[in-house]
Amino acid sequence: MRVTMFSTKPYDESYFDEALEGSSHSFVYHEAPLTTSTAMLAEGSDAICAFVNDQLDNETISAVAAQGVRIIAMRCAGFNNVDLKAARAHNIKVVRVPAYSPHAVAEHTVALLLALNRRLYRAYNRVRDGNFSLKGLVGFDLFGKTVGVIGTGRIGQESVRVFRGFGCEVLCFDVHENPQVLEMGGQYVSFDELLARSDIVTLHCPLMESTYHIIDEAAIQKMKPGVTLLNTSRGGLIDTKAVIEGLKAKHIGNLGIDVYEEEDNLFFEDQSGEVMQDDIFARLLTFPNVLITGHQAFFTENALREIARTTLANLDQIEQEGHCDNVVALP
Numbered sequence: 001m002r003v004t005m006f007s008t009k010p011y012d013e014s015y016f017d018e019a020l021e022g023s024s025h026s027f028v029y030h031e032a033p034l035t036t037s038t039a040m041l042a043e044g045s046d047a048i049c050a051f052v053n054d055q056l057d058n059e060t061i062s063a064v065a066a067q068g069v070r071i072i073a074m075r076c077a078g079f080n081n082v083d084l085k086a087a088r089a090h091n092i093k094v095v096r097v098p099a100y101s102p103h104a105v106a107e108h109t110v111a112l113l114l115a116l117n118r119r120l121y122r123a124y125n126r127v128r129d130g131n132f133s134l135k136g137l138v139g140f141d142l143f144g145k146t147v148g149v150i151g152t153g154r155i156g157q158e159s160v161r162v163f164r165g166f167g168c169e170v171l172c173f174d175v176h177e178n179p180q181v182l183e184m185g186g187q188y189v190s191f192d193e194l195l196a197r198s199d200i201v202t203l204h205c206p207l208m209e210s211t212y213h214i215i216d217e218a219a220i221q222k223m224k225p226g227v228t229l230l231n232t233s234r235g236g237l238i239d240t241k242a243v244i245e246g247l248k249a250k251h252i253g254n255l256g257i258d259v260y261e262e263e264d265n266l267f268f269e270d271q272s273g274e275v276m277q278d279d280i281f282a283r284l285l286t287f288p289n290v291l292i293t294g295h296q297a298f299f300t301e302n303a304l305r306e307i308a309r310t311t312l313a314n315l316d317q318i319e320q321e322g323h324c325d326n327v328v329a330l331p
């Protein structure tokens with residue numbers, strides 16, 4: 001198959017080139033993100049390969065369909081940016097990489113927590129500056145703390161395992177209970193009870209209509225004062241304005257995020273020479289107890305290799321069997 005990849009970074013190209021050795025597929029790499037105006041780059045391709053912030057709305061899907069595309073291969077787990085009804089209307093299959101390394105994302109979640117709790121980002125700069133004062137660096141023991149995990153699928157389950165290893169009590173909320181989480185000592189409770197009892201709340205559910213702003217003003221009010229909130233899932237799970245109010249009121253004690261609801265205008269590019277236009281994001285950067293990374297939780301060698309391997313396997317399966325185990329069900 002001929003495949004046009006959008007939003008390509010050098011690391012995508014190198015891991016896909018490695019996986020393509022001996023494969024019948026050919027990839028054309030474009031740095032440009034997928035939008036209505038770049039859709040024509042897909043001309044003559046059977047498939048496009050897109051990422052988390054590519055624009056896959058009705059207009060863009062119609063435009064790629066007009067170029068002959070019949071498969072959208074997402075090289076990520078989430079597909080909240082894909083208009084599935086439009087894909088269905090154009091008879092386009094949407095496939096994805098449901099699991100490439102739950103460990104990568106769970107471990108990054110814990111990295112955010114540890115760095116925040118012990119203020120490692122401040123300590124690092126201080127020591128380099130010859131400032132060995134400990135003022136403002138006091139943290140808390142994770143041992144014995146209560147962690148609330150919202151969404152206990154692949155990544156949530158891995159997070160439960162890691163937090164249990166720290167000696168934390170783990171409360172869970174999900175629309176489906178995961179028996180493996182129970183075996184690890186996780187305990188399912190209601191959403192409200194999780195918020196009320198957790199010292200740390202971490203989000204691992206997908207972004208859908210039902211989970212949009214699952215952490216809003218009302219949810220924040222139900223949380224323990226001083227709570228640490230972590231989000232490595234999708235930005236839209238959190239009402240950022242409400243979280244800023246929670247931080248200002250000191251109700252939220254720490255915020256660690258790898259995703260942001262308006263990240264498609266910011267992340268994955270070097271914008272260090274630009275004037276920040278997003279006032280909400282700029283406000284978040286002013287808090288000493290907020291740590292933000294730019295959607296890098298997935299970013300390990302293992303995960304990149306697995307993303308490339310599974311994407312090619314998805315295309316192989318469609319070519320050979322006409323269907324794919326990793327197809328996204330269309331409404």
Ligand code: NAD
Pocket residue numbers: 077078098099102105150151152153154155156173174175176204205206207210211232233234258259295296297298299
């Ligand atoms: P998964 O499908 O294995 O698990 C998601 C879980 O969320 C399921 O158990 C599901 O039942 C649950 N859920 C659905 N609706 C819910 C609700 N209303 N309340 C609570 N739980 C609900 O997915 P996963 O592989 O664990 O990935 C989780 C999310 O992590 C993905 O959707 C993606 O958005 C995000 N992600 C982020 C990165 C990153 O780099 N930051 C990388 C991979 C995945």
